[in-house]
Amino acid sequence: MATIVKHPELVDYIQYMTLDEIAARPKGVMDLFEDGTLIIIKDFRLPFDFGAIEALDNRLDQIEDQKLRRKLKKLEATAFFDGKPPVTTRLPGSLHTTLRFEEPLRQGLFDTLCRGDQAIFENARRALKSAHDDLNQIFQTCFPQYRPTRLISSLRLTETLFENLHWDNHSIDDDFHQARVFCNIDRRKRVWNVGHRCVEYLESIYEEHDLGRFAGRDPNLMLNYVAGDVLGGTREIWKDNRPRHSIAFDPGEVWLGESRMISHQIWYGERAMVYMWFVDLHSMDEPRKRFNARVEALHERMQQRAPAVA
Numbered sequence: 001m002a003t004i005v006k007h008p009e010l011v012d013y014i015q016y017m018t019l020d021e022i023a024a025r026p027k028g029v030m031d032l033f034e035d036g037t038l039i040i041i042k043d044f045r046l047p048f049d050f051g052a053i054e055a056l057d058n059r060l061d062q063i064e065d066q067k068l069r070r071k072l073k074k075l076e077a078t079a080f081f082d083g084k085p086p087v088t089t090r091l092p093g094s095l096h097t098t099l100r101f102e103e104p105l106r107q108g109l110f111d112t113l114c115r116g117d118q119a120i121f122e123n124a125r126r127a128l129k130s131a132h133d134d135l136n137q138i139f140q141t142c143f144p145q146y147r148p149t150r151l152i153s154s155l156r157l158t159e160t161l162f163e164n165l166h167w168d169n170h171s172i173d174d175d176f177h178q179a180r181v182f183c184n185i186d187r188r189k190r191v192w193n194v195g196h197r198c199v200e201y202l203e204s205i206y207e208e209h210d211l212g213r214f215a216g217r218d219p220n221l222m223l224n225y226v227a228g229d230v231l232g233g234t235r236e237i238w239k240d241n242r243p244r245h246s247i248a249f250d251p252g253e254v255w256l257g258e259s260r261m262i263s264h265q266i267w268y269g270e271r272a273m274v275y276m277w278f279v280d281l282h283s284m285d286e287p288r289k290r291f292n293a294r295v296e297a298l299h300e301r302m303q304q305r306a307p308a309v310a
């Protein structure tokens, strides 16, 4: 079970539930998730072959091809198993064989991350496909009515340390809902701090920071301002001295949360899978609880509260 230290001044929005408990609810955790609850799956560890992923070479900074390096840094787990199967070919003048992929990205990941080693590739492929199937099953159980329109199956292979407290900003101004599932696929703990939820915090600083100027605009602009100017961004990290709950997730542990609603920072983490499903708004339990609608409602509420100018 994750180790959690809860801050007494911060609302406790962390909930532990077993998959059986979630499956017994007709809505899964759709309602809780939309309310900004951080749900940790109780008594569950993703059965994951840690060794398979540890064998990958994660020294991405040493890849000379900049374009490939950028793509590998944003690698999706599906790149290991989606696409045409590779062709085995004999190396010229040798008894050894290698794999040839149709897609340059997959060839790149085989040549660099797997160092051209077929066993490393095969083990990673198998481990990630199995985890992918499990995470899809968890999605179905947790969000039984959600209609996903797209999946980003982000794979984090490198160390993350001391992020600033932030709400995710996907730089997408579309009005969308996301379902996010996180999994620690490392033998070490993954340490997060979580703080105020977005709308509550924005409300508390709304007048002081004249957030009304962002009304009717892309909510990401307001989040950029708050994360950078108010909370200090990555340069003035000491500014984000907000109360926070600390959580150390175990190897294989799985948790769910709307990362645009829940402020968070990875304090320390190695390998992880972060699955983000874009969800048809109309399949939400309550579409008015999606991120953009919550921000719009905040502006409306605050403008009604503002004293009329004579």
Ligand SMILES: [Fe+2]
Pocket: 166, 167, 168, 259, 264
């Ligand atoms: Fe984040």
